[in-house]
Amino acid sequence: MSVIVITGGSRGIGASAAEHIAQRGLGVILTYNAHPEAAAKVVERIEKAGGKAVALKLDVSDVGSFEAFRQSVVETLHETWAVTTLSGLVNNAGYGLFNPLATVSEAQFDGLFKVHLKGPFFLTQTLLPLLAENASIVNLTSATTRVATAGVAPYAAFKGGLEVLTRYMAKEFGGRGIRANAVSPGAIRTELGGGLNDEFEAMLAAQTALGRVGEPDDVARVIAMLLSQDSEWINAQTLEVAGGYII
Ligand SMILES: NC(=O)C1=CN([C@@H]2O[C@H](COP(=O)(O)OP(=O)(O)OC[C@H]3O[C@@H](n4cnc5c(N)ncnc54)[C@H](O)[C@@H]3O)[C@@H](O)[C@H]2O)C=CC1
Ligand SMILES: CC(C)c1ccc(C(=O)O)c(O)c1O
DSSP states (O other), X not given: OOEEEESSTTSHHHHHHHHHHHHTTOEEEEEESSOHHHHHHHHHHHHHTTOOEEEEEOOTTOGGGHHHHHHHHHHHIXXXXXXXXXXXXXXXXXXXXXXXXXXXXXXXXXXXXXXXXIHHHHHHHHHGGGEEEEEEEEEEOOGGGTSOOTTXXXXXXXXXXXXXXXXXXXHHHGGGTOEEEEEEEOSBSSSGGGOOOHHHHHHHHHTBTTSSOBOHHHHHHHHHHHHSGGGTTOOSOEEEESSSBOO
């Protein structure tokens, strides 16, 4: 049985990806930070559809907790699936912040850094010994790395860093057959940063070749594909999943 870990799996893109991955027959360990009840509902939906999932708590900004998280993953793999390795890791957890460069505080900068770059770096390092030959790592980045969007500078800068880190993961882990790719969504209808209002959504749709904003499923299907053997020759890439946003 192949099993993957996805962070921030209790809602939005992470929850949708967990369901799509489980539909493809993989076991899913989804993490939550603040909402165990939301994570339990995702697990329930997966199991109702015939899949298997377990929710574990993880604060991606707390590197000091990663060792204990790895131990929980080891125990969960053994007890739930009777396996010892992971076939994939999705670094998905994140949050948005709108604040112009001129007024970003050090605390805001550090908070975004921990969740979007430092956390994925050290979580991947911590889980590396558990990743099987041919495992796949997927890092969630953002179209704001390509399209400068006033108000999200630190967020976009750390997502850009994560895209570079993705290529280094591919370089350094390739000897073990482990692939690493980034998925870079445009604006997706989730609760990130408080969600979209009608006016903002209409503007984004008008700037998108396919004429609408994205849905979590649009991104989830690509994440699931990158975890599957269908993508076994895709490596070290950033795939923008944005319907043709500002092209
Ligand atoms: N929604 C959008 O327009 C876009 C989203 N993204 C990225 O996609 C990923 C998923 O975002 P969405 O599903 O849209 O947002 P969301 O807000 O619906 O879900 C994000 C999840 O991450 C979790 N999370 C936040 N901070 C955490 C922490 N410190 N530790 C553990 N979990 C934490 C939240 O609890 C939540 O479950 C994020 O990395 C985001 O930056 C990228 C481009 C566009
Ligand atoms: C520029 C558009 C509106 C936008 C906004 C936010 C994100 C993000 O949170 O990552 C995007 O990727 C966007 O394309």
